[in-house]
Amino acid sequence: MSFKLFYEGNTYALEDNKSVLDTLLDQGIDIPHSCKSGVCQSCLVEVVSGTPGQASQTGLKATYKAKNYAMACCLYAQDDLAIRRLSAKESAVTASIVKIEALNHNVLRLCVKLGEPFDVIPGQYLTLITAEGLARSYSIANLPAVDGYIELHIRVLDNGRLSSWLLNQARPWMEVQLRGPAGECFYVADDDGSKDFPMVLAGTSTGLAPLYGIVRDALYQGHQGSIDLFHGALQAEDLYLMDDLQALSQQYEQFSYIPCVLKGIEGDFYTVGDIQQLVTDHIADKKDAHVYLCGAPELVNSLKTKIFLAGIASKHIYHDAFLPSK
Ligand code: FES
CATH class of the missing domain: 3.40.50.80 (Nucleotide-binding domain of ferredoxin-NADP reductase (FNR) module)
Known part of the structure; x- marks a missing residue:
């Protein structure tokens, strides 16, 4: 059985076992995305009508679920779907670049400062979105609450779009958007509150x-x-x-x-x-x-x-x- 996808005034056929993200990319529609595995949340969309399904909302904040946001890479048809692309500002906060420097021959340190409160835990990851809509996820490498900025380490890849952008276009005080954070890999005390384990x-x-x-x-x-x-x-x-x-x-x-x-x-x-x-x-x-x-x-x-x-x-x-x- 084939369902329909309604997006920005157009209608597309949704094939079985093909995600909404892949359906749109195959049509030449540029939707922000990165991991295509339900991890980075860079492909968030709002499901305006239809059933998002559990997989497309796994790991999302309760506030995102309440707004019917879903990850397009894990969104498959269970009925007809109408979706809306989110503006970066709807699901992200604005930050300014304060420093870009090389840590070795292929790793860059990017430090960004936020203009508003943003709860993050060192070790979690967040998605960086450029003004052009390029989105990639990176882990938090410092103590933002102490340092007053967020530090990310970015590997320079051959033909890597984000690392090329950082090397060639990004400059201090340029604005970017941050979405997230997500991830469960961070420091916690033991179940009994002790902190003496190796x-x-x-x-x-x-x-x-x-x-x-x-x-x-x-x-x-x-x-x-x-x-x-x-x-x-x-x-x-x-x-x-x-x-x-x-x-x-x-x-x-x-x-x-x-x-x-x-x-x-x-x-x-x-x-x-x-x-x-x-x-x-x-x-x-x-x-x-x-x-x-x-x-x-x-x-x-x-x-x-x-x-x-x-x-x-x-x-x-x-x-x-x-x-x-x-
Ligand atoms: S591209 Fe969909 S969650 Fe990463």
């Missing part, structure tokens, strides 16, 4: 961003247990924030920073080895650890399984897989 965090590339935010948040909240952060890369030049993390490890005895690379020379400031093996070995005697994993989906999914099999309770494994998007 923490182990592991990530590759800009997976460091949420982990850095979580480490700073845990220290700020007075975490008393050990905090061990593994940052993995192919080679040393792909690591970043080394000075900041080494300084943090000197300031806090409980915090250890373990940079590791697959290709390198033993004896330098990093460890040479596979991050998955290093982390799995490390947690062998830390069964009560809370483990945080961020980075490429293959790494996160594989490490999640290994850590669970090594004896870490699944409720203590927090993870956030980044879906590549250009």
